[in-house]
Amino acid sequence: MKSSRLLSILMLLHTRGRMTAAELAGELEVSVRTVYRDVESLHAAGVPLYGDAGHRGGYRMLAGQRFRLTDLCEREAEALVLAGLPVAADELGLGGDFADAVLKLRAALPTPLREHVDRLRARFHIDAAGWYAEETEAPFLSQVSDAVRTGRVLAVRYRRWREPSEVDRRLEPYGLVLKAGRWYLVAGPGPRTYRVDQILDATVTEDEARIPEGFDLAAHWRASQADFHARLHQGDALVRISPRGAARLTGPAARALAENGTPDTDGWTRATLPVESPEHAHDFLLALGTEVEVLAPEDLRERIATTVRTLTGRYA
Known part of the structure; x- marks a missing residue:
């Protein structure tokens, strides 16, 4: 809408100072001609907006003008x-x-x-943590946050899953991400992702961190999450599942059921579900009990059958 675009022009000039018509057009994703027309409209409305000609020219607001939020x-x-x-x-x-x-x-x-x-x-409350996630303490979150805000290199001692389990690292922080109640640090070299609650010690140094030009934290996080999920689900399981079992599926399994599920003769649904590994598939599908039947692969079907026979003998 034009009114919203006019407000955006004023906000951009208020926060950034002088901007050319081409720069405004790029920010607003409109043509330069549209910017010219919008500026004419602002002039007609009496907005103290000025244009300077020349190589270093551009539009600017009159010095001392304050932008108010009354137009939200x-x-x-x-x-x-x-x-x-x-x-x-x-x-x-x-x-x-x-x-x-x-x-x-x-x-x-x-x-x-x-x-x-x-x-x-009074009617909305945001709780980002998952229901079954354990509360994690990140005692060095303050130092990590300071390094991100000031653009300084971090010297950390970090706990990881493989040996040696504790390592020293000099990290150039690119940004912090809060995901399901847990903080993650995206940092160079790499960039790589570090769990802040696994940082055992942290010192903010005087060295300036070098963030790659054009680095977009949100875009990087989305791409890394997509890559993680692509690598996570590398196998498939062909199953028959009841309506009750289907209602218990979430995430990629639920999406796969919706995309490729076909009705069976008894009201159940036949579908190919993504699985992470044979061990994960065994535990995940066994938890659905009698609401699912594994048809393939044969080794997964036999693994579950072996567990069922063991349980039958234990509880007989």
């Missing part, structure tokens, strides 16, 4: 409130700053929007 629409105000994760702010030592920022944001909103946001905050 209802959905934009909702998004700002729902985007806040106070638990994460607390863990990073920013709980007080987060609360102050929310108060300032609330005070800047016009009365109708402020009342609407207050009602919204």
